[in-house]
Amino acid sequence: MLRVDVTKQLGEFSLEASFESQGRVTGLFGASGAGKTSLINMIAGLLRPDRGIIALDDETLDDTSAGVHVPPHRRRIGYVFQDARLLPHLDVRQNLDYGRRMNRLAADPAQFTRITDLLDIGHLLDRRPGKLSGGERQRVALGRALLSKPRLLLLDEPLGSLDEGRKEEILPYLVRLRDEGIPMVYVSHDAAELRQLATQIVMLKRGRVTALGGVKVLTQA
Amino acid sequence: MLRVDVTKQLGEFSLEASFESQGRVTGLFGASGAGKTSLINMIAGLLRPDRGIIALDDETLDDTSAGVHVPPHRRRIGYVFQDARLLPHLDVRQNLDYGRRMNRLAADPAQFTRITDLLDIGHLLDRRPGKLSGGERQRVALGRALLSKPRLLLLDEPLGSLDEGRKEEILPYLVRLRDEGIPMVYVSHDAAELRQLATQIVMLKRGRVTALGGVKVLTQA
Amino acid sequence: MFEISPAEWTAILLSLRVAIIATLVATPFGIALAWLLARREFWGKSVLDALVHLPLVLPPVVTGYLLLLTFGRRGLVGAWLADHLGIVFAFRWTGAALACGIMSFPLLVRPIRLSIEAVDRRLEQAAGTLGAAPWQVFATVTLPLALPGVLAGMVLGFAKAIGEFGATITFVSNIPAETQTISSAIYSLIQTPDGDAAAGRLVLISIVISMGALMASEWFARRATQRLHGN
């Protein structure tokens, strides 16, 4: 369960979002500049709300009135950034392994192979991010987040720069992940994508939640 | 008329592309990693082909056998990068004006307003790129290229991070630009987008041109 | 303790003039050289690089001596400059500025080079596609983005120029009101058995000057990074 009830002022832009999602995949839908990235930055702990509460399951991650702010590295929340943010000094393999190493988890070669195969990045393992194409970078970022074994996944347009063929390969996998029980917050402006994946939709418009509910709210958009 | 006949080796990836486009909008279609960005980098003059020729109208831009390589700033080719590449130390207005200033063109406030309105970035003019959302950044990059008055526009998934609503506003404008006679090379993996805009399709697969022709080749993909 | 004698005032003002002129004149050369070292490959590059570092490696008196051989009245370059351009360094405050500029040059160049190397070339490419010629790219993209390095280099260079005295005194000796900077005044005082108090006073003054320069540069740098990363 994810509970968000926050306000945040960024320059002239004000974000006031309040929703509770039982859904395993919360689809965050909204136009460019609606505040989607800002909102998931707060869930990840990278941006502190001016006021409000963020809670995941029974753990309070942020509570400004109580002065609670769990730092990002203790949240175990995976994040696929809109701008990949691969570590440029590490090769693809090291990027993929980074989360596991930082959390001191044992290596899981089977899982590693499964994910690199799915994302078709197995042939890139020894390359550095500077030599990847845009879509390849995005796939590595997705793989890196998945391999860090998070308890919640934030995905900021993870399939944005991928071609249809690839999207259609990856989406079912994300559906499977969802069904295995890893909750996600999924940002997209592709209604079709969200219909396949999301179990609950939060519609954002200029920093306000304008609709909340099942995927059927997408048709009202 | 754009004529490209080049080979380029990048690590293990080899690009061998040869096509000629009379089309006003050449759609470059291909999966992630197919070589689309590398190809338009060569057209822009940012990447030098190992061997081959690139010619625009009657001007040879690259001819490795004759040692010709026109540097990027003399090509008057506008480029909307896959990763916006706004200049971080300039605000949005200065970014938009940059091409005009460098080419010492007179200010054209009417055109400036038309484009900022179309892209809905008029309220962002005094902001720096660091404070824009992903989609806003992409729109500014598009505006910047348009305002530099190029004789050829290269667009690398310019609408990738934009929502449907916005896409549907911008696409017709690009169609109008095309009809006014500014040739473009348009990279996308969205067949629908290309169908609306492109007059000729170049299909790339693992560095090779696998199909060439009108938009109908998209259906074979 | 805090009465400053007229002679000391003269030395202070001279030091300021020498350090400021040295820093300002050296900065454009430093930027040009930093750019060359950061961005170009050419024959003899490592020799040039070593040459830039030389004033750091050699004892200052040696540098001063070499300056004397080169830029002195009878030095190769010095004689030519005096005859053809009327520029004289020997025993002039200009010579002190030259010595300080050369001594602080390595400290100026390195941070600038570092910052230029760190500028994202993809941004420079983007500027190129917008029609900016290489020198325009340098002036409108590379240099502004390397500003923190330029400021850091100028601060280090200025601080060094205030503290420099070994090369200066060897090259232009110590002539009150012409070449006697705070540092050479402090040195003289330290060499006299009862000069400690006066030396201490001048030490405080040079600390205050450099604190001022430092804080000014921090302020500029803060503004610059705010411009970059904030609004």
Next chain:
Amino acid sequence: MFEISPAEWTAILLSLRVAIIATLVATPFGIALAWLLARREFWGKSVLDALVHLPLVLPPVVTGYLLLLTFGRRGLVGAWLADHLGIVFAFRWTGAALACGIMSFPLLVRPIRLSIEAVDRRLEQAAGTLGAAPWQVFATVTLPLALPGVLAGMVLGFAKAIGEFGATITFVSNIPAETQTISSAIYSLIQTPDGDAAAGRLVLISIVISMGALMASEWFARRATQRLHGN
């Protein structure tokens, strides 16, 4: 011309030892301080910053004299260290290393700070979301990305340590085989009427040493940037 006397060999080896130890010991402190100055706001930050630059601003003899008063056998800190930890700087090569370390500290810190400031915080954030605690982020992201600055700082510091003699000779004197570095040997030779040839030879040697250090660092830096920007 190129026969090196045993005494000169001793000075050369001592210089190398002093400069290497000074650089290696100062580097971790320099990195820590650079990080503090680059990334933290705290009370007294500008005072700390000024303090770091002090050895640059003061004439070296003043720094040497202050070191003598502080770390000398009868100095406040020196006496305590000798009594409680058995560490003696006074008139030992360790003192020469201390003097060189302190004199080159500002040159070490600035480039590192500059590079740390230039590290993209969004990458550090990304590491954080992957579970890296702040110290892990520093060790695995910030520091590797700031490597060019660390190398630049170390080179400047090393070169300075080779050339330093004003503070060293004032603090630990000029005792052959114990505190006489190449630079102080050059100084002695310059003081003797017929010492120029020998001084010139030592000058060449110190140039060669620093050229070596410079080229090694360029090589490392090149590898580091290749790792960053290429494969």
Next chain:
Amino acid sequence: AAQDKSLTIFAAASMKNALDEIDAAYAVKTAAKITVSYAASSALARQIEQGAPADVFISADTDWMDYAIGKKTINEPSRVNLLGNSIVLIAPKDSKIDNVNIGPGFDLAKLASDGRIATGDVKSVPAGKYAKAALEKLGAWQAAEPKFAMAVDVRAALTLVARGEAALGIVYSTDAKVEPGVKIVGAFPADSHSAIIYPVAATTTAKPEASNYLAFLRSTAAKAIFEKYGFKFLVSPST
């Protein structure tokens, strides 16, 4: 006691060539190991004050020896005013100036015309202090003062003249004699300034061997060497 025949001498840098030769002779004679630290007298005196491991201090002037004695770091009875020197007026080798008579009415300013006069810093370098005293006594200081270029030490002053940067210089005769680029054009009368003296003494922490060394400095053998380098030997030599 035969085991500790090593000595550390703290000596003014300007004495290096003479003292190196003397130490070599002493080492041959006694098999002692002599280590000399050459630096500015000021630095050496302060280091001794701070407990430097020096057995013998050889200062280039009396001020710093007096300073050290005042700090009770010098074994005062062992002090000897060993050497003397004189200051001379020099000019570049190819200068037209020659055979200057330095006495009452001596007009140094006029002699320099538009050139500079190099000497050690008149506040801190001994040679400069003596030069200033002498010129004041001769009544030539006021006019000449603006023309002075004060160097960091005598060697630097000498270089300025040898390189032709300065028209004239005032340095020790010991230094002037060995620099081929300059010529001595006049000698200052000995009574125009206080005596130029190089005192030597053992420190309060000196090893017993130091007294042997001090004795050797007063020997005829040492006298010959010192005089070879132009110093005046101020004590009657022991054998």
